[in-house]
Amino acid sequence: MPIILTINAGSSSIKYQCFEMVGEISLAKGQIDRVNSSHPKLTYQRHDGVSYELDLEAQSYQKYFPLICATLTDTRHGIIDGLEVITAVGHRVVHGGHHFSSAALVVPSVKALIEKLSDLAPLHNPFNLQGIRSIESLLDEVPQVAIFDTAFHQTIPPYAHLYPIPYHFYQQHHIRKYGFHGTSHSYVSTRAAEILDCSIESLKIISCHLGSGASVTAIDGGFSVDTSMGITPLAGLMMGTRCGDIDPSLIFQLVSQHDMTIDQVMTLLNDESGLLGISGVSSDIRDLLSQLSGEQDTPERTLLALNMFCHRVTQYIGQYVATLGGINVLIFTGGIGENSPRIRSKICQKLGFIGIKVNEQQNRIKGREQSINSQESDIKILVIPTNEELMIARGTLQLLQTVPDPPNPLAEFERLISLVEEKEQTEVKQSIDQQPQLVTTDKTAPKTLRNKQDDEEKLVAPRAWLSVYDNKNTDSS
Structure with missing residues (x-):
């Protein structure tokens, strides 16, 4: 049990x-x-x-x-x-x-x-x-x-996950798009196939995880082929406090013309932008929607923030229809996607030309699984509450029940050790570079330093990994 x-x-x-x-x-x-x-x-x-x-x-x-x-x-x-x-x-x-x-x-x-x-x-x-x-x-x-979160997006092809900057930044530093909310996108796409009683391999799915953090993912046959977030969760959609996609030159302008430091810019874009920055009221879309139903006129900036949010989601859906070469299923999940009928309706409003049409009666639901497309819609539109915790539990149990090939752990050790070696050698080199007065003609010193480093690594990473792994195998036998 x-x-x-x-x-x-x-x-x-x-x-x-x-x-x-x-x-x-x-x-x-x-x-x-x-x-x-x-x-x-x-x-x-x-x-x-x-x-x-x-x-x-x-x-x-x-x-x-x-x-x-x-x-x-x-x-x-x-x-x-x-x-x-x-x-x-x-x-x-x-x-x-x-x-x-x-x-x-x-x-x-x-x-x-x-x-x-x-x-x-x-x-x-x-x-x-x-x-x-x-x-x-x-x-x-x-x-x-x-x-x-990033694991699900490892299937994104290079032409979609690379940035158009000099290639050596990818080769040497692995600068590329990684994507996030992968556990959620994986769950809802799998669940969509179950609801529709068809093979996920036959489906072209666009999944919209909309919450305080938000992302859209194109899923072809169960595999992520593109997603809106990038090397960090800052890219893509407008979010609660995050700006999403902007012109990169804006950062230079904030630094050079507004006397901001890089740390201040990071705080601005991560914590003070998005719905909060535009509305000036709140990062919570529920607070902004509550102003629509009040007796007083809705503040102009609140309407602007809501329209900007929906506009960007609509843009990404259209973009990913082109990426997939079509679409069978559109999914809404996350706190906003599951519980905001008005937002779902607004996002789909301009997508009728690709066969996405909402049944407003069915769209009233909140927080439960429901098909919300009209009979005239060519595309299935599903609201699916995400269950990241269940996916975490499944992944955990699956790993514990998997008996790896003996060579695989060793290859993993060598890969991880090489990363540690690279980091420590860089630190040693930086230390030597900063202290030129310590240069010595003793040719054995660097070799001694490396040998000591190697010994420490062998004592820490491999034995720790092996002890846990061996204990697991002993327990399961």
Whole structure:
């Protein structure tokens, strides 16, 4: 009876869910909101409908994780007798770069790579890693698995994922489009095929994950072939506080003509733009929509923000119809996609020429699966609530049940070790370059330095990985 705990640790909230994988039953789920505020709140719901809310005291981020475990083992409302029954923990990790095209067992080298990629996802990876480390301290004998948002998009072809800048930046630094929300796009596209009772290989799907963060993905036969986000989650659609696509020269103008630093520009584009920046009211689309139904006239900037948001989603849908060479299914998911009929209707308003037509009566639904296309529509339009936690649990269990080919782990070790070597050699070179007075004629010194470095690497990365892997094989035998 495998019990999988899933953790989605974000900058403003921590979501968790506990699954019994026989039947994929969600035993309990919870969420801690506003973790950085003075008034965090925990909501918890058990599979039988029992639920409660708690107002929490503000505390450090890592202290929320013992509380999560306590809700699951609570004698009155919990669902497990003790933490020892948990088979494994699956974590959502936003950015895996070019290193990960599938789930990965969490070992020291994997944690190091997640940390290394934090610069590309500063609002996500550091918190994902804090979740991993906190759970590790509580469940040190339990395997942990990282499920990467970027993994689903590794199938995007080079002509779609490369940037038109000098090629050596890709060759040497892996600068390219990675895409995000992959776990969500994977789930809803698979679920669409199930709802329509047809093979996913036969479908051309455009998936719109619309929430505080938002992205559109073109999916051909179950494989991602293009997506709106880029090397970071800043690109693509206009979002709650993120600007999405802009002219890159705007950054130079902000620096040279408005005396902004690079850090200030990053904050502006990530935290002060999007719906918040245009409306001047809120980053939450629910707040903006509430102004449409008020007795007073809707503020002009609120209308502008809503129109800009919908316009950009419509643009990407049209673009990806061309990318796919057609479309069978349009999916709406995410907090906005699942719960905002007016936004869905506005997005589809100009897409009638490609056969996308909404049934306004059916489109009134919120938060549940529903076909919302009219009978005249040539394209199926589906609202599908995403279930990233279930995909995380599935990926975690699948990895634990997979027996890898003996050469594969060794090849992975060598790849990861080479990355560590490259990083440390760069640091050594920089240190030597900065201290020219330490140059020596002793030709054995560099060799001694390299040998010591190699010894340390062999003691850290490979043995740590092997010990976890061997323990897993022993446990499963």
